[in-house]
Each structure stands twice: as structure tokens, then as C-alpha cells.
Amino acid sequence: MDSQYRRLGLFVAAATLLGGTFVAARAGLAYFPPLLFVALRFDLAAVVMLTYVALTREDWRPRTRRDVLGVLVTGIPALGVSNALLFTGQQFTTSAVASIIFSFAPVLTPVFAFFLLADERISARGVVGLLVGLLGVAIVIDVDPQTLLAGDLTGQLILLCGATSVALGSVLIGRVDADLSSTVETAWGLPFGAATLHVGSLAFGESFAAIEWTGTAVITLLYVAVFSGALAYAAYFALLAESGPIQANLINYAIPIVASIAGWALLGEAVTANVLVGFLVVFCGFVLLKYRVLREQFGLPALGG
Numbered sequence: 001m002d003s004q005y006r007r008l009g010l011f012v013a014a015a016t017l018l019g020g021t022f023v024a025a026r027a028g029l030a031y032f033p034p035l036l037f038v039a040l041r042f043d044l045a046a047v048v049m050l051t052y053v054a055l056t057r058e059d060w061r062p063r064t065r066r067d068v069l070g071v072l073v074t075g076i077p078a079l080g081v082s083n084a085l086l087f088t089g090q091q092f093t094t095s096a097v098a099s100i101i102f103s104f105a106p107v108l109t110p111v112f113a114f115f116l117l118a119d120e121r122i123s124a125r126g127v128v129g130l131l132v133g134l135l136g137v138a139i140v141i142d143v144d145p146q147t148l149l150a151g152d153l154t155g156q157l158i159l160l161c162g163a164t165s166v167a168l169g170s171v172l173i174g175r176v177d178a179d180l181s182s183t184v185e186t187a188w189g190l191p192f193g194a195a196t197l198h199v200g201s202l203a204f205g206e207s208f209a210a211i212e213w214t215g216t217a218v219i220t221l222l223y224v225a226v227f228s229g230a231l232a233y234a235a236y237f238a239l240l241a242e243s244g245p246i247q248a249n250l251i252n253y254a255i256p257i258v259a260s261i262a263g264w265a266l267l268g269e270a271v272t273a274n275v276l277v278g279f280l281v282v283f284c285g286f287v288l289l290k291y292r293v294l295r296e297q298f299g300l301p302a303l304g305g
Contacts, residue, residue, distance in 0.1 A: 003242070010239040015251050017232035019258025021224055022095035023266055025087050028220030031213075033206035034087040035197050040221060042079070042194035045229035049187035052234065060184050070178025075189030078169025080196045085162030092155025095263030096271050099256040100140045100279045101159040106249050107133035107285050108167035116171050126289045133285025140278030183237040246293050253283050 028037055053060040062068050090098045107130055113120035122130075141156040178185060211217065240248040256279055263269035287294060295301070 007239060007243050007247075010235050010242070011247075011251060011254070014232055014235040014239055015254035016258050017228045017235065018251070019099065019255040020262055021228040021232075022086075022090065022099045022255075022259040023262040024220045024223040024228065025090050026095050026098075026263065026267060026269075028217060028224065029087065029091050031211060031217035032221070033201065033204075033210050034091060035084055035201035035204060036206045036208070036211070037221070037224075038080075038083045038087045039194050039197035039201055041083070041225045041229060042190045042197065044221070044225035045233075046187070046190035046194060048226055048230035049183075049190060049233065052230065053184050053187045057181070057184060059180075060187075062178075062180060062188060064179065066176060067178045067180050070173060070176045070180060070185050071188040072192055073169060073172045073176055073189075074185045075192030076169075076196050077165050078173060079186070079189055080193030082162045082165040082169065083193070084197055084200060085158050085165060089155045089158030089162060093159070094269040094271075094275075095267065096256060096260035096269060096275050097140055097156065098159050099259035100275060100282060101137060101156060102163045102166065103252045103256055103279070103286075104133055104137050104160070104282055105163040105166040105170075106252050107282065107289055108164060109170055110289060112168050112171040113174070116175050123292075125291060129285045129288030129290075131285070132288055133282050136278045136281030136283075136285055138278075139274050139281055142274050181237070182240060183234065186233050186237070244297075246290060246297050249286075249290075253279075253286065 025037070032040070062071055086098065086102065110120065110122055110126060111130060114122050137160065141153060141160075173185070180188075236248065236251065239251070260269075260271050260275070264271055
């Protein structure tokens with residue numbers, strides 16, 4: 001019973017902290033250039049997480065070529081590129097929409113796994129789940145010919161690329177299969193992600209002079225770096241170790257609920273009907289895609305196919 005309460009506590013903590021990322025990012029973008037915002041986030045988070053793993057883990061340093069490759073894959077596509085696209089895309093849309101589009105990443109993951117991992121297959125029901133999830137994203141984005149021609153989907157398409165980067169990065173991490181734990185890989189990946197983002201920030205002409213160092217700016221930076229960065233990653237990986245990947249993946253569908261409520265309460269963001277419907281459709285796509293494993297985990301009834 002104690003372990004069940006612990007897993008529930010880790011789930012709620014990780015979902016709440018990660019859901020707040022979208023709200024804090026939206027608020028902080030008024031004061032920071034997007035790439036520099038993420039780079040500073042990773043700078044601070046790297047200090048916290050590397051200190052944590054150095055103090056708590058005996059095997060906390062990369063030792064093999066595969067370990068180094070795992071760190072690079074974690075730091076650049078899985079964390080760096082995906083967060084760069086998230087913070088850039090969220091300039092144009094709400095916290096709820098951004099979080100729901102990112103919840104599409106677990107639906108995309110099996111597609112990359114099919115091509116990059118030899119033992120992965122997608123069933124007919126999985127293909128249907130992928131299409132249902134894609135339909136849910138289209139509903140959230142509210143695609144129609146007028147918005148498409150007017151170019152109003154810039155932010156949403158950037159966010160979709162970010163979700164794709166998360167999915168690809170997670171599969172590449174599995175393909176590398178380093179000996180390091182996920183927590184240690186993330187701790188070492190953060191400075192590489194930060195370095196990549198600092199280079200990208202300079203390349204796009206961002207500068208520290210553009211930052212407005214207000215109280216709100218400092219609070220949002222500390223939140224995304226420490227609370228939804230280091231602490232959230234620690235809670236998520238503890239949940240992953242205790243509950244397994246399927247239950248941990250369900251956090252992706254609690255995060256939009258937190259982001260939607262917090263965005264409405266703190267930023268006055270409206271949550272439209274198509275956003276709610278789209279979220280439910282994306283979740284249904286995930287259930288179809290992972291139904292066999294979910295059935296084994298939660299005792300769901302068998303379906304054909």
C-alpha cells in the first residue's frame with residue numbers, strides 16, 4: 001500500500017511540475033528570447049542535476065563510447081531541440097494547446113521505433129491509433145483551409161515538430177542502449193543541450209541585452225529550471241523505475257489537464273471546446289496504440305485485432 005501511495009505521489013508531483021512548464025514558459029517568453037530562455041533553463045538544471053547524481057549515485061560518470069552517445073542523444077534531440085521548438089512555438093499559442101500537441105509524442109514513438117528498432121512492430125490497431133491521434137492533433141490545431149492559407153498555424157506546426165523530436169529522441173536513446181540510468185543520462189545531457197541552444201541563440205541573433213530582468217522573469221526561469229526541470233525529471237524517473245514505461249507514459253495525458261487549468265487560472269487563457277475534444281481524441285489514439293500492454297497492466301477487457 002505504501003508503494004502505491006508513493007507511485008501516486010510521484011505521478012501527481014511529476015504531472016503538476018511538468019504541466020506548469022507550459023504556463024511558466026508562456027509567461028516567461030514576455031521577458032526572454034525563446035532559445036536563450038531554454039538555454040538558461042538547462043544551464044541551471046544541469047548544475048542541480050549533476051550535483052544530485054554526483055552525491056547519490058556511484059556510477060554517475062559516462063565511461064564508454066555508448067554512454068557518451070546516449071548522453072548526446074538525450075541532450076540534443078530529446079531535450080535540446082524539442083524544448084527549443086516548444087518555447088519557440090509557444091509564443092504563438094496557449095499553454096493548453098502546446099501541452100496537448102506535445103502529448104502526441106507517445107503516439108509517434110512507435111512509428112520511429114518501427115523503423116529504428118528491429119524488434120518493434122505496429123499492429124493494425126496501432127495504425128488506427130496513430131491516425132486517431134493525428135486526428136486529435138488536427139482538432140486541437142483547428143485545421144481548416146482559411147487558417148492554413150492565412151499562415152495562422154506557425155506556432156502549432158513548430159510544436160508538432162517539437163513533439164516529433166521528443167519521439168525520435170526517445171527511440172534513439174533506446175537504440176543506443178547506454179549503461180547509464182535515465183537520470184544520469186539526463187543530468188549529463190542537459191549541458192550538451194544547453195550548449196547547443198546557446199549556439200542556436202547566437203545564430204538567430206538573440207542576446208542577453210534583450211532579457212528584461214523583472215521579478216516575474218526570475219520566477220519563471222527558476223521554475224522551468226529547478227521545479228519543472230531538475231525536480232520534475234527526478235520525480236518522473238523515479239516513477240519510471242517503480243511503475244514501468246506504460247504507467248509513466250500516462251503522465252503525458254495528465255500534463256495537459258494541469259497546463260489547461262493553470263493557464264486559465266494564472267494567465268486567463270481560454271480552453272475551447274475543440275481543444276478539449278482534441279485532447280480526448282489524442283488520448284484515445286494512445287489507448288488504441290498501446291491497448292495490449294494497457295490491458296495487461298490494468299486488467300482491461302480484450303478487443304479484437
